[in-house]
Amino acid sequence: MTKINFLEQKAQWIRRRTLELHKFAPETRIASSLSPVEVLTTLYYGGFIKFDASNPLWEQRDRVIISKGHGSISLYPILADLGFFSVCELERIGQEGSFLGGIPDPVIPGYETVNGSLGHGPGVAAGMAIGLRAKNNPAKVFVLVGDGELYEGAVWEALMFSGHHRLNNLILIIDANKACMLDFCKNVIDYHPLKEKLESFRWRVAEVDGHSVAQLYDLFSTITTTTTPITTTDAAAATARPLAIIAHTIKGKGVPRLECDPLSHIKTLAASEVDALINSVQSGQIELTEK
Amino acid sequence: MGVPAIMRDAVLQDLFLQMQKDDKIFFLSADLGGPKLDQIREKFPDRFINVGIAEQNLINVAAGLALEGYKVFAYAIATFLTMRCYEQIRVHLSILAQLRSLNVTMIGLGIGMSYDVAGPSHHCFEDLSIMRTLPGIKICSPADSLCAQSFVTWALNYPGVKYLRLDGKPHSLVYSVDENIPAGFDFEKGFCELKRGHKSVIVSTGVLTHRALNSATAVATARDDIGVIDIYSFDPDFDALFETIDTYAHVITLEEGFIGVGGVDSMIANLLCDHQSMKKFTRLGIKKEFLFDCGGREYLHKKSGINEDEIRYHFD
Structure with missing residues (x-):
């Protein structure tokens, strides 16, 4: 099995586990959590994130900030599978005493920051990136935001800051699933062209099909960082930039009735519907990770 | 000083x-x-x-x-x-x-x-x-x-x-190591009784502690019976604070902030309430509206009723 085949199958499996979690806890945001499945799967299983599951705050770990917290239920099965916590915890999601809530917080091993209020991740990530650079720690900081989240002004304060300070150990991944809660983004406030905006803020920008494991794998493979601190007089400074990845995704990916629904954010799937989706995947009727 | x-x-x-x-x-x-x-x-x-x-x-x-x-x-x-x-x-x-x-x-x-x-x-x-x-x-x-x-x-x-x-x-300084903080500031305790009295006590914070001291010690009207407590960290040691406050019959809170919404006055009112104290209680500060008048701080304080004369008016 090639690496790409492995990751594709893993992503399918994560998508099924995510749907199961939604069945256990229908209050979870399923559509938002299905769009970043390939991104998260490729990052964690593709070897692009340094981590120690038995020591989640290991100093040399790459920092992963999940700014779109509500839309990362799909990270729960990944973290459990990789040993951050027991897989038995997954079934207890949303139940009394469980640390797996509808919106993840750092009580969950593997989560770094408080999530749920949008727009904070990029600034905190920038602070961590500056701190790592000051420590000569070569770890990278990944931050996952939604495209609807880009409406928050604090995001742009952080983007300006990170570009100016040439934080090339910072990687922003935009899960561009094209919708926020009440409508498609283009109908709410159309901020495109996004790539040019980010570039004008001194970011390096890559666009990718966020459901293509192969494209994500190739892109993540190109990420390099320097361990040398960058100063304004350094020749390397002129080219050092943080990296923004616009991952074009589909909100509710894998659930046909959610995929084209501008209100998918607030849609809940009935248990029977989830079972049918999972069964159809298992029997090969629907290819959940089809491109 | x-x-x-x-x-x-x-x-x-x-x-x-x-x-x-x-x-x-x-x-x-x-x-x-x-x-x-x-x-x-x-x-x-x-x-x-x-x-x-x-x-x-x-x-x-x-x-x-x-x-x-x-x-x-x-x-x-x-x-x-x-x-x-x-x-x-x-x-x-x-x-x-x-x-x-x-x-x-x-x-x-x-x-x-x-x-x-x-x-x-x-x-x-x-x-x-x-x-x-x-x-x-x-x-x-x-x-x-x-x-x-x-x-x-x-x-x-x-x-x-x-x-x-x-x-x-x-x-200027209100604190000196020799006079009132021989062991330095205790930020867990959070308050200092800068002037000992026995009748009324002004509980204040920040620069209004200067105003409280001036009100209680100005030469013409010096009152031995007026105490002054400065709260310098929040929240202070409430047990110790109540013990000190409880030696007075009347508590006056003084702050350069809105009153009745969680500042010094609310903190002291809660403290008195927690101890079921029926002590006389007066809160002085900014009533809940913004001030558009142009002027220096003294002028604004007078407009807000936190000038020395107004404070002294409340002394028993």
Whole structure:
């Protein structure tokens, strides 16, 4: 099995586990959590994130900030599978005493920051990136935001800051699933062209099909960082930039009735519907990770 | 006592010295300066960051640096530091600090009517009550430079989130090691009975402690029976505070902030209530409306009823 085949199958499996979690806890945001499945799967299983599951705050770990917290239920099965916590915890999601809530917080091993209020991740990530650079720690900081989240002004304060300070150990991944809660983004406030905006803020920008494991794998493979601190007089400074990845995704990916629904954010799937989706995947009727 | 000094200068001078000894200190400013800040900017260009006029990012970057183990000072105009980015403070300096050790000290400059002629956008009457509302944030409200400066040293070794609310004008000292703080400031206890009385006691904070002392000790009307308690950190040791207050028959709270909404008056009212005390209680401060009158601080205080004559009027 090639690496790409492995990751594709893993992503399918994560998508099924995510749907199961939604069945256990229908209050979870399923559509938002299905769009970043390939991104998260490729990052964690593709070897692009340094981590120690038995020591989640290991100093040399790459920092992963999940700014779109509500839309990362799909990270729960990944973290459990990789040993951050027991897989038995997954079934207890949303139940009394469980640390797996509808919106993840750092009580969950593997989560770094408080999530749920949008727009904070990029600034905190920038602070961590500056701190790592000051420590000569070569770890990278990944931050996952939604495209609807880009409406928050604090995001742009952080983007300006990170570009100016040439934080090339910072990687922003935009899960561009094209919708926020009440409508498609283009109908709410159309901020495109996004790539040019980010570039004008001194970011390096890559666009990718966020459901293509192969494209994500190739892109993540190109990420390099320097361990040398960058100063304004350094020749390397002129080219050092943080990296923004616009991952074009589909909100509710894998659930046909959610995929084209501008209100998918607030849609809940009935248990029977989830079972049918999972069964159809298992029997090969629907290819959940089809491109 | 002494030559009037600006708290900010004392704090920044001390921080400059501390930064020479401790390379884990970062100083972030939301484009706010100060004469004593220049030496920090010049000497520590890698650990001084001007984040620009961007308080939300100031707090988030501070949180990120603190997560990486740095001791971070985040400096801005008090009104904007506490209110522009209250949600950032709530999420990443209060909620997160319950789970992770975050050594962050927010330094807000210009509380109360420090920016007197600047008007209501700059008047800061809410910071104390809204910051007291958030769990896990230690607040220092110094009456003089000595207290403010001492807090910096204490804050460096306190592995949690702090808010230092600084007055913007020069003031003389009310504290001296010889007279009232032989063992130094105790930021866990948080208060000092600066003047012992037995009838009424004024409980105040920040620079209004000067006003309280003047009201109680001015030569013409000196009253031995009026006590003065300065609250310099929040929340103070309530048991000890009640024990002191309980020796008086009448408590007058005095603050340069809105009254009835969580400041000093509310704190003392709660304390009296918790002890089922029926003591006479008077609250003096800014009633809940903004002040558009242009004028200096004395003028605004008179308009608000926190001038000396008004305070003395309430003495029993």
